[in-house]
Amino acid sequence: MAESERVVVSSRAERKALEKEKILQRESQRNAFKEVSKILKKQESERTEEDLDTLRQHQDTVKELCNRQNRRTVLKRKQEELFDNAEDLKAKVKQLAEAIRQAQHLVVYTGAGISTAASIPDYRGPNGVWTQLQKGRSVSASDLSEAEPTVTHMCIRMLHKENLIQHVVSQNCDGLHLRSGLPRHSLSELHGNMFIEVCTSCSPARECIRLFDVTERTALHRHGTGRSCGDCGSELRDTIVHFGERGILEQPLNWKGAAEAAKQADVILCLGSSLKVLKKYACLWAMNRPANKRPKLYIVNLQWTPKDDLAALKVHGKCDDVMHLLMKELDIPIPVYHRAEDPIFTLATPLKPDEEASHTRKQLLPAALVDSLQHLEPSPLGAGVQGGWFGKGYNKGKKKLAR
Numbered sequence: 001m002a003e004s005e006r007v008v009v010s011s012r013a014e015r016k017a018l019e020k021e022k023i024l025q026r027e028s029q030r031n032a033f034k035e036v037s038k039i040l041k042k043q044e045s046e047r048t049e050e051d052l053d054t055l056r057q058h059q060d061t062v063k064e065l066c067n068r069q070n071r072r073t074v075l076k077r078k079q080e081e082l083f084d085n086a087e088d089l090k091a092k093v094k095q096l097a098e099a100i101r102q103a104q105h106l107v108v109y110t111g112a113g114i115s116t117a118a119s120i121p122d123y124r125g126p127n128g129v130w131t132q133l134q135k136g137r138s139v140s141a142s143d144l145s146e147a148e149p150t151v152t153h154m155c156i157r158m159l160h161k162e163n164l165i166q167h168v169v170s171q172n173c174d175g176l177h178l179r180s181g182l183p184r185h186s187l188s189e190l191h192g193n194m195f196i197e198v199c200t201s202c203s204p205a206r207e208c209i210r211l212f213d214v215t216e217r218t219a220l221h222r223h224g225t226g227r228s229c230g231d232c233g234s235e236l237r238d239t240i241v242h243f244g245e246r247g248i249l250e251q252p253l254n255w256k257g258a259a260e261a262a263k264q265a266d267v268i269l270c271l272g273s274s275l276k277v278l279k280k281y282a283c284l285w286a287m288n289r290p291a292n293k294r295p296k297l298y299i300v301n302l303q304w305t306p307k308d309d310l311a312a313l314k315v316h317g318k319c320d321d322v323m324h325l326l327m328k329e330l331d332i333p334i335p336v337y338h339r340a341e342d343p344i345f346t347l348a349t350p351l352k353p354d355e356e357a358s359h360t361r362k363q364l365l366p367a368a369l370v371d372s373l374q375h376l377e378p379s380p381l382g383a384g385v386q387g388g389w390f391g392k393g394y395n396k397g398k399k400k401l402a403r
C-alpha cells in the first residue's frame, strides 16, 4: 500500500472512531438527562443515597434542567390574566385620572383587548386567536362587521373631544375607532382597517371606505381585493398588515402621525395590548432619549407586557371596567354609540353597479334599515363564521416558516 493511501485509510478510520465516540457521548448525555430529571421529580425526602450521588455527578445537567423549569414557570406566569381587587383598582384609576389631567400631550396605544367586549376575539389572551392557532386549534371568529364600538372606544373619542387625548395609535384592524367618531387625522391604524381599500397607483394613494370587510380574498403578500379604482382602473388592495408582513403603506396606516405623536407625547396610555408587537416599533417609545426624558407610561392590561417594568403604573383590569371608573373620576359622561351617527355611512364609497357581486360579506346597514329588518332577521351575533382577515394571514405565515 502506498504511503499516501495509508494516510487516507487511517484518517478515515480516525474520523469514524471520532463519530462513534460522539454518538456514544450524546447517548450517555441523554441517559443522564433522563435519570436526573426522574430524580428531580421526586420529593427530596424520597431521594436515595444513590440518587444524591447521581445528582452530584451530573451537576451541569441538574443546573440546565432547573433553568428550563424556571423558564417554563415564568412563561406560564406571563400568560396568566390578573385582576386588581376593587380597592386597588379604584386607587390606581385615581392615579391614572390625575396623570391624564396633568398630561400636555397624551397618546393612547390600543390593542385587541379593547375590542373583546364587541365580541372580537383578542390575540394572546387564553382564548385569543393567536393562542388558539398556536395550539393548532381552528378559530371561528364571530362576524366582525356585526361588532360595534365598545365603551372604551366611546370613552377614547370623548376624551379626544375634551382635548385630553391628542392621538390614538391602534393595532386593531376592526375599524371601531373610526366608527366611534374619532377623527381620522388623530388616528393611526398601524395594521390597517378591514373596511378600507386603496389604489396605490394613484398619487396620492386613493382610498375607498366600504361598508363590508374588504379582505375576503386577501392574505399574506396577496392584497388585491378584486375591485378596481374608479379613477385609473388599477386593482384596489386591502390595507391589512398580515401576520409576517411589515407595513409599507403610508395611508391609511398613518405611520407618520403615530411617529409624530410619540415624539411629542409626555404620557402614553396603553390599553388592552400585549405590546409584544408594538414594542418592536422603536419610534413609538422614544428609547433613544435618557430614561427621565421619555414619556410616562401607563398600562391597562390583564396579562404581563414587556413594558411593565418601565411603566409608572400597571392596571390589571378589563378596559371597559377601567374606563367606567376613569370617566366617573374625571366627571365626564360616557357617550353611547348610535349607528345613525356612525361616520362610516357618510365616508363610504358606494360600489359600482357591476361590483355589487364582488363580495359575499355582510354589509353594515344604516340604523333605519336595521330597525325595519329587525323583526325579519335574527341577530347573527355569536354565530361561527370563517377565520376572517387574521386567521388566514396567520396560517399562511406558518406554512411559509415551516418550509
Ligand SMILES: [Zn+2]
Pocket: 199, 200, 201, 202, 206, 229, 230, 231, 232, 233, 234
Ligand atoms: Zn387609481
